[in-house]
Amino acid sequence: MTRRVERRSPIGCNDQYGKLAEDALVEALKSRRAPGESGGISLDTRISELVEAHLKRLHEDGKSPATLTTYRSAARKLAKYSDSLRVGEATPGRMNAVIRSMRQAHGAGMARHSRTLLRAALQIAVLDDVLGANPVTQVDRIQSAAPPKGAPSLDGMQLRDLIGKLRASEACQAADLVDPITLLAATGLRRAELLALRWQDFNEESGTLTVSGKVARVAGEGLRRLDGGKTKSAGRTVPLPLFAVAMLTARRGRDFWGEQPMIFPSSAGTHRDPDNFNKQWRAVRESLGVPDVTSHSFRKSVATLIDEAGLPARFGADQLGHAKVSMTQDVYMGRGKVHPQVAAVLDRAISDE
Template sequence: MLPKLISAVKLDERLEELDQADLIIFLANTGCRVGEVCGLRWDALDLAKGTASIRANVVRATGVGLIIQDHPKTKAGVRTIALPSPLLAVLRLRDKRSPHTDHDLVFPTVLGHVRDPRNTARDWREARGRLGFPDVTTHSFRKTVATALDQAGLTAREIAEYLGHENPSLTQDVYMSKNTGGKRAAVALAAITG
């Protein structure tokens, strides 16, 4: 499903108009929170090493408007993650073609301002139906990444650290596919009963 979704995102004219396609691709490849991606600065990326340091978050402050916090949602949210190679290719192209703005954000608005996570989620909500993925929210990407990492054999602790969770049990209870354990259980039982 994810390759088809990413392909559709790349071809969507409205997402390109909003300069949001790369942001959605980043979400789909990393499972980061929308506010974290909206607050991602170029100096937090190391394209040579293939990493992103998640250390900021965009939020709406009462009476102030959008602000870039110098920390993610939680203490555990401060992390450096490895980026998949297809995402690195997208980011390298973006680095070459996009002017760096005052805030040096990787994903500013088309006018170079701080991107609002709520508006980003709304724009994605409008796009996902058009693209044939009506149930895929920005939060769905976190669950998809957690499940993929689980299926790749990472521990709950490793997955929690990648997603920026303090407690691996939250990662297991909320983000990881419930049917993965069933498959492993069946294999284990077949080995002892077969």
């Protein structure tokens, strides 16, 4: 089979007669290996093609749309530094230079995503017997300059004070933040789970919510409600404190909000964008006296209240939809149960009554 092999002059070099490009081509031909077992990959295959192949596999394997969106964004930025590189040129030094360039231009987080993509892409070449070893495994992991600060948690008094300020805030009422933030404090749901809730998921009689999906932005499709969640334990039924049941009952009786299939829709009656929800919360939280509190803070707050009440960690894992607590609890204890004690703890901590 005839294959086209080409090399270019090094960037920044004045190669008027193409001698440097010719030397690079001769060197590449000397070290050229036959295509791998599939016949579709060789040392001349562009690394960017393998990155796309890896992303396609992730999609076929049912990887989270949110994760795919993040990786595709990283792949677009990565192409600027790696698009001309071929598998045969993937040395540890070159891969390190690409990843460091990504860090300098786009930060440590994007550099980590790039390292993950490059490692997975070149592993395809390894498994196809084109490369003897994966050069990215020899590149040091990217470390942040400082450890992540993490979202702060609130105690019961702070949560009660915050909900009081929420109810009194005209800005929060106008942005429809009072009810969803109240439910976050009452349940510890993930933001995407909260915005995926439908009225059919609310059982007023039993005082429970069924968590069965999440809202995510899918490339080429826009915002969608997806069945399932972040982990296998994400699908669950959670008990509600009495103040949350009262809030949802009142909301269902209101014009527009109670007429939509979603409990917390956008003002246009469509799925509410988690990113827009975050922006709206960031715009008001300083005026409420909680400038650093994020939607994730409420998950940590619920977990802390459960722990301080002396309830088993298993209760917290079931409430929050975590996949694991410990090997003993996972293997030897029942999981996925509804624990009314959690709702009682939150009622005592937050409710005004």
